[in-house]
Amino acid sequence: MTDFQVPVIVVGSGIAGLSFSLKVSTAADVLLLTKKDRAESNTNWARGGIAAVMGPDDDPALHVQDTLLAGAGLCHREVVEMVVREGPARIQDLVAWGTRFQQEAGRLSLGREGGHSRRRIVHAGDRTGFTIEHALLEAVAARPEIRVVEDLMVVDLLVEGEGRLRRCRGIRAIQRHTGEEIRIEARAVLLATGGSGQVYRHTTNPGIATGDGVAMAFRAGAEVANMEFVQFHPTALFPTEDPAFLISEAVRGEGAVLRTRGGVAFMDDVHPMGSLAPRDVVARGIHHALRASGHDHVLLDVTGIPQGEFARRFPSTLEGCHLRGVDPHRDGIPVVPAAHYQCGGVWTDHHGATTLPGLYATGEVACTGLHGANRLASNSLLEAVVYSHRAAQAVSRLVASQGAVSEGHVTSLALPEPPADAAEPFDPPDASREALRQLLWDYAGIERRWDELNAHHDELVHLLRSEEARFEAEGPGSTGAVERRNLHWVGYLILRSALGRCESRGLHFLADRPYRDNERCLKDTVLVRGEGLEAREVEP
Numbered sequence: 001m002t003d004f005q006v007p008v009i010v011v012g013s014g015i016a017g018l019s020f021s022l023k024v025s026t027a028a029d030v031l032l033l034t035k036k037d038r039a040e041s042n043t044n045w046a047r048g049g050i051a052a053v054m055g056p057d058d059d060p061a062l063h064v065q066d067t068l069l070a071g072a073g074l075c076h077r078e079v080v081e082m083v084v085r086e087g088p089a090r091i092q093d094l095v096a097w098g099t100r101f102q103q104e105a106g107r108l109s110l111g112r113e114g115g116h117s118r119r120r121i122v123h124a125g126d127r128t129g130f131t132i133e134h135a136l137l138e139a140v141a142a143r144p145e146i147r148v149v150e151d152l153m154v155v156d157l158l159v160e161g162e163g164r165l166r167r168c169r170g171i172r173a174i175q176r177h178t179g180e181e182i183r184i185e186a187r188a189v190l191l192a193t194g195g196s197g198q199v200y201r202h203t204t205n206p207g208i209a210t211g212d213g214v215a216m217a218f219r220a221g222a223e224v225a226n227m228e229f230v231q232f233h234p235t236a237l238f239p240t241e242d243p244a245f246l247i248s249e250a251v252r253g254e255g256a257v258l259r260t261r262g263g264v265a266f267m268d269d270v271h272p273m274g275s276l277a278p279r280d281v282v283a284r285g286i287h288h289a290l291r292a293s294g295h296d297h298v299l300l301d302v303t304g305i306p307q308g309e310f311a312r313r314f315p316s317t318l319e320g321c322h323l324r325g326v327d328p329h330r331d332g333i334p335v336v337p338a339a340h341y342q343c344g345g346v347w348t349d350h351h352g353a354t355t356l357p358g359l360y361a362t363g364e365v366a367c368t369g370l371h372g373a374n375r376l377a378s379n380s381l382l383e384a385v386v387y388s389h390r391a392a393q394a395v396s397r398l399v400a401s402q403g404a405v406s407e408g409h410v411t412s413l414a415l416p417e418p419p420a421d422a423a424e425p426f427d428p429p430d431a432s433r434e435a436l437r438q439l440l441w442d443y444a445g446i447e448r449r450w451d452e453l454n455a456h457h458d459e460l461v462h463l464l465r466s467e468e469a470r471f472e473a474e475g476p477g478s479t480g481a482v483e484r485r486n487l488h489w490v491g492y493l494i495l496r497s498a499l500g501r502c503e504s505r506g507l508h509f510l511a512d513r514p515y516r517d518n519e520r521c522l523k524d525t526v527l528v529r530g531e532g533l534e535a536r537e538v539e540p
Helices: 015-026 058-070 077-096 128-141 212-220 280-295 306-315 315-323 379-401 431-443 450-474 479-499
Strands: 001-013 030-033 146-149 152-160 167-175 182-193 230-237 258-259 298-301 333-342 345-347 359-361 522-528 534-540
Touching: 001 015, 001 167, 001 379, 015 030, 015 077, 015 359, 058 077, 058 359, 077 128, 077 146, 077 379, 128 146, 128 379, 152 182, 152 212, 152 479, 182 379, 212 345, 212 359, 212 479, 212 522, 230 280, 230 479, 258 280, 280 298, 280 333, 345 359, 359 379, 379 534, 431 450, 450 479, 450 522
Parallel strands: 001 030, 001 182, 030 146, 182 359
Antiparallel strands: 152 167, 167 182, 230 333, 258 298, 298 333, 522 534
16 A cells, blocks of 8 residues: 655545635645546536526525525525625636636526526536536646546545544545555545435436445544435436436426426426426425326426527537437427435535544535525535635645645655556446445435335345445455445435434425424434444534
8 A cells, every 4th residue: 555645635526626626726735536537527417507696686685595495494594694695706716717607798697497586597508517617627737736636536534543633634545447555644635526316226416426425424433414315306307317317407497397298287286386396396296296197207398498599598408308319399308306416415614624623525525504405406516616615715724734745746646547558447237236226216215204214224234234344355446346335325324314304304205204393303413423323413
């Protein structure tokens, strides 16, 4: 095992990791690690945009109100107000780094999505994530203080000390193509690893979304919160692939309507906002409509959007439909819900610091208190840039207070590189991984039952223990083995958190307990690893 030392390590190359790196690199060298290609991230797949108060008819108080309403009582108001207040400045950062958002008449074009009372979605058509990702990668490439290393899979965090003296000191990783193992120590480690959608059978997330950051942080002793709240995007193109092709919520924002295959606009009877209701409401509405009809999909009727406008505003969506033989205006778009966003994650303060000193987290991997029980559409990229800015400030101060790292610049590190003729590593389909994904889909998905969660708890514990024993015996070996282990930990955390909430709230809906209990359950669900696995709740 080879050892290195650097000032700052960033794990993940999406909007959170890249924007943090750009900010903190003015104070310290940064080693940015990504387990595959640097452009492969959840950000790259984000089609909608970033919510921010930029329009003349909008007001921060309205954005705060919309976020609190979507979050079903669990948003932390001071966090919501802070993120909304700082959002416009972070949009300007993205523009300064080269992001070309769509404009109309010399001003940012603003879309509308579910749960928003105003047009406030800053976007680049329906390729917003892709546009941001590539602009930030170009900006990072121009910074000699930032070194990006691809194909390095982080296995675990390095922790030293005991009790209150415990501290994150770096990471242990393997080279994806060769399995070579290395240790890298750092003054600070930022997790920007994204979400965990691959724990479910159907997901809009790419294959890299295996919950690595949450699993590693929990094993290292950091607190994890609100993992029961998993957002299912209502409109994935049917039939789903892996990952599912996402039909942006902005399509409904421009006038598309959800209908049964018989033509009934069923959401009008479910919520006053109809097809633009918050995502949890729409996903459950579709779920119930499918169950009542026995059909395997519903239709998104886009005839309310002129064809030319649809082609201009949603070119990627149109292309994706045509590739699957769907003509949106003739056929309607066949859609079903799919796992989309992890609202919980590694618990952080207002500057991205976790409860494990030396470890920070921003983006989807983190739980900041912004989303509560349900994320308002397009608040995720906003949260990532606001918290990455704040985390960069905190880490810059930390590094400055501890002095320079003696080994010098990250560019001089002789880190393992893949062989020049390396083929893409192949991990064969794994039965335990697929069993886990099916179990979570069946029993901890859009609609749950308390009795079923209890009944399958021991089964999931058995799967986790078996996976840990397998990992202990075989070692990391490959990226697939590490990801499989992390998925089992995340699956357990989701189910265990769901068992800690004896009510229905936001994305956590119990069919046999379909009510909110504000007297006893208006709290965050926090999991911490001690001698065993325990749950505790704290006031928001």
